[in-house]
Amino acid sequence: MTLGFYAEPAADAKGWFPVIGFPECRHTRRKKCGRTKAGTQRFECSECGKRFTASTGTLAGMRLGVEKSAQIISMLCEGLSIRAVGRLANVDKNTILELLLLVGQRCKFYMENAIVGVKVADVSIDELWSFLGCKERTRRILSKPVGSCGDNYCYVGMERNTRLILAWHMGSRTSENGFTFARKLAKACRKDKFQISSDGWRPYKHMIPYVFPGADYGQIIKVFGSVQDTTRYSPGAIIECKLKTIAGNPDEDRINTSHSERFNLSIRMGMRRFTRLTNGFSRSHDHHEAALALFFCYYNFCAKHGTLKTTPAIAAGLTQERWTVAEMIERTANYVKPEPKLADVIADLPDDDGSTT
Numbered sequence: 001m002t003l004g005f006y007a008e009p010a011a012d013a014k015g016w017f018p019v020i021g022f023p024e025c026r027h028t029r030r031k032k033c034g035r036t037k038a039g040t041q042r043f044e045c046s047e048c049g050k051r052f053t054a055s056t057g058t059l060a061g062m063r064l065g066v067e068k069s070a071q072i073i074s075m076l077c078e079g080l081s082i083r084a085v086g087r088l089a090n091v092d093k094n095t096i097l098e099l100l101l102l103v104g105q106r107c108k109f110y111m112e113n114a115i116v117g118v119k120v121a122d123v124s125i126d127e128l129w130s131f132l133g134c135k136e137r138t139r140r141i142l143s144k145p146v147g148s149c150g151d152n153y154c155y156v157g158m159e160r161n162t163r164l165i166l167a168w169h170m171g172s173r174t175s176e177n178g179f180t181f182a183r184k185l186a187k188a189c190r191k192d193k194f195q196i197s198s199d200g201w202r203p204y205k206h207m208i209p210y211v212f213p214g215a216d217y218g219q220i221i222k223v224f225g226s227v228q229d230t231t232r233y234s235p236g237a238i239i240e241c242k243l244k245t246i247a248g249n250p251d252e253d254r255i256n257t258s259h260s261e262r263f264n265l266s267i268r269m270g271m272r273r274f275t276r277l278t279n280g281f282s283r284s285h286d287h288h289e290a291a292l293a294l295f296f297c298y299y300n301f302c303a304k305h306g307t308l309k310t311t312p313a314i315a316a317g318l319t320q321e322r323w324t325v326a327e328m329i330e331r332t333a334n335y336v337k338p339e340p341k342l343a344d345v346i347a348d349l350p351d352d353d354g355s356t357t
Contacts, residue, residue, distance in 0.1 A: 058333045060102055064091070069099055070325040076100065076291070077298045077325075081272040081280045097287060104290025106332040107297035113337045115166060115300075117190045118316055122160040125185070125198045126260035127153045127173065128267060130274050132282050147172055148285075154267070154292060155181035157188070160259045162315035163305055165296045170289050175203040182211040197255045200244075209247040216248030218255035271295055302328055 033044035033051055044051045058066060068089065075085045076096075086093045133149030134142070144150070155169045155178065167184040171177035178201070193214060198204045200221035208217050220243055225236035243255050272280040273291055282288035301313045301323040313319045323331070 058330055059099070062095070062099065062102070064095070064099065066326050066329055069103070069329055072096055072099060073103060073294065073298070073329070074325050076272075077270055077295055077303075079270050079272055079275070100294065101287055101290045103329055103332065104287075104292075104294040106335070107328070108289070108293035109337075110332045110335050111165075111293065111297055111300070112167075112184070112187075114335070115164075115188050115318065118159070118164065118166060118188055118318070119190045119192065120159045120166065120194050122254055123157055123166065123185070123189065123194060123196045124160050124257050124260040125155065125157045125181075125196065125204075126257050126264065127155050127199075127201070128264045128274070129153055130281070130288075132285060132288055152288070153177070156260055156263065157181070157185040158260045158263060159312075159316065160254075162312050163259065163263075163308060164312040164316040164318075165263075165300055168292065168296055170292055173201075175207070178203050179207055179211070182207050186211050195248075195250050195254055197250075197257055199257055200242075205246055212247075214248075216250035217246045218250035218252070219244045219246055220255050220257055266299070267295065270299075297328060297332070298325070 029046045030043040030052070031046060033042045035041055042051055059069060062069075064072070068091070072085055072089050072091060075088060076082075080088070082093050082096050082100075085091070085096055089096075130152050131150060132152050133139075136150040139146075139148075139150035151172060152170065153173045155171075157166045157168065158164065159166055166188040167181065169177060169181035169184055171180070189212075191214070193216070195216040195218070196208055196212060198208065198217075198219055200219050204219065208215070220241060222238050223240040223242070225239045243252050245252075268274040268276070271291060272278070273282045273288060282291070299312070301311055301319065302325055304311060304322065305315075308315050311319075311322050314322065
């Protein structure tokens with residue numbers, strides 16, 4: 001397993017530093033040009049004379065600076081709304097949305113390519129409901145296409161011992177999205193013997209054994225009573241829990257989704273978009289996905305877990321130290337996907353029956 005490497009710009013024989021991606025300047029050569037009052041290295045374009053800081057390249061031309069960006073992202077991951085962050089950081093809400101989209105997309109790419117082949121023992125998967133733009137009932141009344149708005153689910157796979165978020169996927173609750181999530185989870189897990197637990201969603205019964213042919217898989221099926229009259233969203237009281245073995249020989253004492261369901265609470269407390277009965281819900285599919293990716297990366301590498309007393313990434317052996325939010329911004333910006341090994345490429349090739357080895 002590897003986390004890839006980080007690309008550092010190197011000077012050529014004349015001392016020039018190549019750079020790509022400044023929207024104000026499309027030239028490709030620069031040189032050092034002093035420092036700012038805060039001590040940040042400045043660069044000057046050799047052709048047009050425009051000057052930039054290193055953070056401008058890290059943030060694809062945004063002039064916020066890494067420190068201010070880290071402050072904004074920290075507040076977003078602590079459950080503040082876009083407008084609240086704008087008032088506290090004195091930054092326009094459109095700038096915050098642009099930063100969220102930029103760093104969130106990088107975090108998504110990083111997690112999908114860096115968390116690969118992790119050794120796991122006990123995996124718990126669950127789905128969390130939210131909505132985009134409007135509720136599902138309104139989407140049907142307006143005759144809008146499925147997926148453009150309405151109900152939206154976040155599929156999450158967690159390693160119960162290290163609390164590491166192995167994989168996630170956002171979409172409607174369909175077999176197609178469930179299978180996409182299962183494939184992402186299979187990529188993140190090492191092909192060893194381990195146990196998987198899920199709820200009683202019917203497509204999982206055939207999907208999980210197909211994607212994880214060697215895993216021990218069990219479902220916990222909760223039977224609820226009638227819906228309470230005094231609440232709007234909460235289900236009724238649990239009157240029975242059934243443990244069902246689906247594949248292999250799972251340990252019944254370990255068949256549960258308690259850890260992943262508890263993480264659902266962390267999502268609702270840490271992301272304003274998931275807070276019920278507010279106007280902070282997502283209007284954009286891209287920003288909703290970016291916010292999820294940002295929160296999961298922050299949870300894995302930056303947030304200290306109360307039970308583990310460290311971050312999930314350290315507990316899983318992915319990194320040696322806890323990241324700051326500024327380091328998360330810089331590392332995801334400079335991350336380069338590692339070249340796949342020949343053995344991994346061969347393992348991913350489909351067999352005659354369409355499955356992978």
